[in-house]
Amino acid sequence: MATDTVMAPGIMTDLSKSLKKTNSRELALLLPFNMNRVESDTIRMQLLRSDKFLNMTLDFYAGALMAIDSAKVLGLPLKVKILDARETKNTSDIESLRGSLTSADAVVGPFFQSNVEKTADLLGAGIPVISPLSKEPGKPYPNLFQSMPSPDKVKMAMLDYLKLKDANVVAVVDPKKASSRVLIKNNYPSARFADGAITAATVKLLLVKDKMNYVILESESTGMIKNTTKILFEALPEYQIQLVVLEKTDELDNDEIPLARLTALKLMYPSVTNDSDTPESLLFAKVFKQKNGIFPNQFATRGFDVTFDVILRMFQEQEFKEVMSGVVSEQIENKFAYAPQNGGNYNTGVFIMYYDHDLSVKQAQ
Structure with a gap:
């Protein structure tokens, strides 16, 4: 997948051209599958029909898997752990997963702000945690990166x-x-x-x-x-x-x-998203449909963008935090321009879009 990125805020470059493949890296995906609720195939089918949160999780996961496949195509020595956060807005299984997370070079997830903060606090400054979906500014942690720009x-x-x-x-x-x-x-x-x-x-x-x-x-x-x-x-x-x-x-x-x-x-x-039909978004939609039988929704594309962006940043010459704060990147629909603020790290990447006379949506220059 093509990815335009930036070595200093505002200056575009392509991170896939500066990959360092000598050392392996481990990525942990901490997602709310809540498999403990699924006791039988019947219950699973009922949940798939009625549980919007589970469907959002699975869509995000499908996008993340495509990002992992893309990393393999690039020949990156990437190890991936996929863990069930078993989370709701007020509860999670994060503490019991601590032992599985300490070897990770970066963690994507969980979804809820309180749980992602708990993860960042539990793992400490040495392991970056990327919040994939929460729009809440929340409590700042030096190792927590809020990937969704606040309203x-x-x-x-x-x-x-x-x-x-x-x-x-x-x-x-x-x-x-x-x-x-x-x-x-x-x-x-x-x-x-x-x-x-x-x-x-x-x-x-x-x-x-x-x-x-x-x-x-x-x-x-x-x-x-x-x-x-x-x-x-x-x-x-x-x-x-x-x-x-x-x-x-x-x-x-x-x-x-x-x-x-x-x-x-x-x-x-x-x-927050580039709503125009770019060559990259059309190609992504085509490949996603070939793999999954349906076109990607916003959560699937978000899953790809957040995960692939983190992977590319993990395989650079500079330290991960340095790449996070000094590099602006653009993936399929999302832009990532992290800025340190009040002890935390917040994405400021926003697109300016407009309706054109031909009824299309374009990015303003």
């Missing part, structure tokens, strides 16, 4: 992108979204806010001709989104406008809001 980091990525542009920024914020207003004011002080009733007249007062106008719309009200996008759409002949949201919510998919309107406004949003 706040995702929103900040959008504002950081806008800061790089020579543009007029207008914010239309629902009164119920006070936290969004504060976030925008604190991080983009020059943004011009539309206060009071949102009408064509009040919005046009804030727009600038002969310059790009980024209009941040923060609302979960279908009516407000419908009204604001209509006003902006009708202003397109006079102004350069691009619609921006800090979080892509289900309300944007409402049938009352025409997709043609959102594409005309080139709706732009921050995303």
Whole structure:
């Protein structure tokens, strides 16, 4: 699989080109199979039909197995342990697995934040633990790497992108979204806010001709989104406008809001995943279907991306922690740009996506 990566934050390189294969490495996958609940084939079939958490685990595992296969293709001397964390949100079997984890060079899992913190604490600073799915910032540990960007980091990525542009920024914020207003004011002080009733007249007062106008719309009200996008759409002949949201919510998919309107406004949003159809994602989907009989969902792709990224970092000249903090990587759908903060390590890798006129989703440049 192709993988674009970075030797210093912001500079892309390919980690598969700098692999060091002289020493073997051991990876432990600590996943919540909860096999203790499966007493018979009948129970297993019932769980597969009804247990969403088990299905998510198996999807992630299928993706991780493809990453391990890819490592074999690269000729990496990789040993893998697959362990059942037997976890729920409040319980796990991690302490009894300590003896099986002490030889690992890196651990991926468990899923729940409290359990991944327990694992990092139990294993100590010498063994890196990668949290694959939790969005919670949680308690920082020097050996714990949160691979999923937090919701706040995702929103900040959008504002950081806008800061790089020579543009007029207008914010239309629902009164119920006070936290969004504060976030925008604190991080983009020059943004011009539309206060009071949102009408064509009040919005046009804030727009600038002969310059790009980024209009941040923060609302979960279908009516407000419908009204604001209509006003902006009708202003397109006079102004350069691009619609921006800090979080892509289900309300944007409402049938009352025409997709043609959102594409005309080139709706732009921050995303943990690259939602465009890249050659790499299409190839991955094809190979995954050949192996598993179904196309990969987001958890299967996440399983591949997190696992393959960790494997590539394990087989570099530098120490693992050095590679984690100094290398930005991009896999099939996910970006990994770890930054140390308050004694922990957090992924800041976010994509900026937009709707294009041909109804496709593309990555903003």
